[in-house]
Amino acid sequence: MNNKINRSGYFSKGLFSRNSLTAFAFLAIPLAVYTIFVIYPVLQAIWFSMFKWDGLGPMTDFVGAKNFLKIFADPVFRIAIGNNFKIVFLSLFIQLPLALFIALIIARKFKGAVVYRAIFFLPYILSEVIAGVLWSFIYNPQFGIQNTILVEWIPFLADFPFLGSPTTVFYSIFFVMIWKYFGLHMVLYIAGLQNIPQEIEEAARLDGVNWWQMNLHIILPLLKPTIFLSIFFSIVGSFQTFDIVWAMGKGEPVNAAETMVTYMYKFGFQRFQLGYGSAVAIVIFIITLIVGLVYQKITASKDI
Amino acid sequence: MIIGENRAVVSFKYLLMTVFAILTLLPIILVVVGGFKTLAQLRLDLFGIPDPVMWSNYLDVINPDKSMFFINLLNSCIVMFTTVILGLILSSLAGFALSRIKFKGKEIVFTFFLLGLLFPPAVAILPLYIELKTLNLLNNYMGVVLPQVAFALPFQIMLTRSFFNQIPIELEESAYLDNCSPLGFLIHIVMPLSKPILTTVALLAMVTSWNNYFLPLLVFNDEKLFTLPMGVMSFQGQYINDWSLVLAFISLAMIPAIIFYLIAQKYIIDGLTGGAVKQ
Incomplete structure (x- = not known):
């Protein structure tokens, strides 16, 4: 058989024009849907972001970069962006280590691991809105x-305000995020651990390494690609936080739990400042992109 | 050879994991049980067994005169199934063209689709809203379905394209000898062989659509179109002072996802991790 045909396949063989037509027939609808509902609005967001516009009349009030300057001058936006970065760092230092710790315990030689895995993963499949309302009940003071x-067992926390006070609301919501998402990271780690050949561990055991040495010096380095991936998911997801915050008090009291997306929503859809809201959207995109690129650059370097 | 771990260490691990498991389940259990309590008991006795058992909370929630639960459920199903079916069709078509057909500009088209991975829906949401308004798609199922399909396409095409790449060329040649068109080849041979990846595509789309709140919140103003997450929020707003009724509502709202999870657990977890971890 002809190797050339083998590689490119029959449908690549015929006349060039016919192939292009066939390809076009297959691609036309997917391309149209994707262009109309993803690419076009993204490009429009860039355009909108340079106007002062309420979404109703024609866009005439060109303000250039003013919206962007206004965003960074707004203390509420600074709270919002700060919260997004807090979510990233707290996830990195609390949620992911917890998920890894549990994965290391139940991934190998643990009877009933399937049941534990199923339980830990359960919160992830609930919608954020349901999780948010569910925890609003748990946190409800009455x-x-x-x-x-708290009143009976931990009296010094009896007056802990949870969602009711600007000093505690963010951390109360973050706790729910841990509850909801650690299972996702745990199953990623378990999948990664299952790809590590058993022989490596057994050889190390024969050399007499203990549990800590095993995990720290042998397992973790082998798990690196999975860990990097889970951190990446966590970072990108953190910048999009909306539903869970919205369901647990819409970023209030006094904007203490605001995130960049709730901030954008309030300006775009509650105050109808569509130009300003679009500028916020562009800022969210650029920040996500920069952090993502920097992260990829760091993890791609050989030292880590 | 396996060196046995210390018995105490093993017991401690089980104890620790069991405590974590209970803490994970506890909020869900408290909510489901709380839905059976009277408001008075709920206030005083969070951990107690319901006494009297208030079936009426749950009955009120499923009573079409008192709550929109079944309408919300139906809307979520309509939006989800349409999203999944359209997603499967479009990502198979595009994945096939980008994998098995040779044409000029193929790489450019693929890169153009991959670009979409960079844009989270939040970036496009304001112009999208204006666009949907212009297209008369507000308060229309398709106003949620089409953007959901569009935003999922880049990742779905990545999955289908790389899976279709693995289909042996011999099958294509015999299909040609049988006078099979490219579309016939896709439908009769490629798609049945690609069940694993199409299952992953479908499951991811199902979970995303089922839980989506941001987009329906903007598109649906009419209560008759509200999906379950919107129903939860609006019911909670309506009965803000009657928590036992709200608990009954969210308990019932959790059931479809939990049943689905119990049935398809293996596929959901494999689908989520498989594509990501195994290179």
Whole structure:
């Protein structure tokens, strides 16, 4: 058989024009849907971001970069962006290590691991809105854990305000994020651990290494690609946080739990400042892109 | 050879994991059980067994005169199935062209699709809203379905294209000898052989669509079109002071996802991790 045909396939063989036509027939609808509902609005967002516009009349009030200057001058936006970065760092230092710790325990030689994995992953499949309302109940001062657990068992936390105070609301919501997402990272780690050949561990055991040495010096370096991937998911996801915050008090009280997307939503859809809101969207995109690129650059370097 | 671990260490691991498991499940259990309590008992006795058992909370939620639960459920199903089916069709068509057909500009088209991986829906949402308004797609199922399909396409095409690449060329040649068109080859041979990847594509789309709140929140103003997450928010707003009723509503709203999870757990977890971890 002819190797050339083998590689490119039959449908690549015929007349060039016919192939282009066939390809076009296959691609026309997907390309149209994608261009109309993804690419076009993204490009428009760049255009909108340079106007002052309420979304109704024609866009005439060109303001150039003014929206962007206004964004960074707004203390509420600074709270929002700060919260997004706090989510990134807290996830990195609390959520991911917790997920890794659990994965290391249940991934190997652990009877009933399937049941534990299923339980830990369960919160991930619930919608963020349901998770948010569910925890609003748990945190509710009249009905939730405050009346029972805290008052009776941990008296010094009896007045802990959870979602009710600007100093605690962010951390209360972040706790729900851990609850909801550690299972996702755990299953990623378990999948990664299962790709590590058993022989490596057994050889190390024969050399007499203990649990800590095993995990720290042998398993973790082999798990690096999975860890990098899970961190990447976590970073990109953190910048998009909206639903869970919205369901647990819309970023209030006094904007303490605001994120960049809730901030954008409030300006775009509640105050109808579509130009300004679009500028916020562009800022979110650029920040995500920069952090993503820097992260890839760091993880691609050989030293890590 | 396996060196046995210390018994105490093993017991400690089980104890620790069991405590974590209970803490993970506890909020869900409290909510489901709480839905059976009277408001008075809910206030005083979070951990107690419901006494009396208030079936009426759950009955009120499934009563079409008192709550929109079934309408919300139906809307979520309509939006989800349409999104999944369209996603499967479009990503198979595009994945096939980008994998098995040779044409000028193929790499450019593929890169153009990959570009979409960079844009989270939030970036495009304001212009998208204006666009949907112009196209008369607000308060229309397709106003949620089409953007959902579009935003999922880049990743889906990445999956289908790389899977279709693996299909042996011999099958293509015998299809040609049988006078099979490219579309016939895709439908009768490629797609049945690609069940694993199409399952992954479908499951990811199902979970995303089912849980989506941001987009329906903008597109649907009419309560009759609200999906389950929107229904949860609006029901909670309506009965802000009757938590036991709200708990019954969210318990019932969790059930479809939990049943689906119990049935398809293996596929969901494999689908989420498989594409990511195994290179």
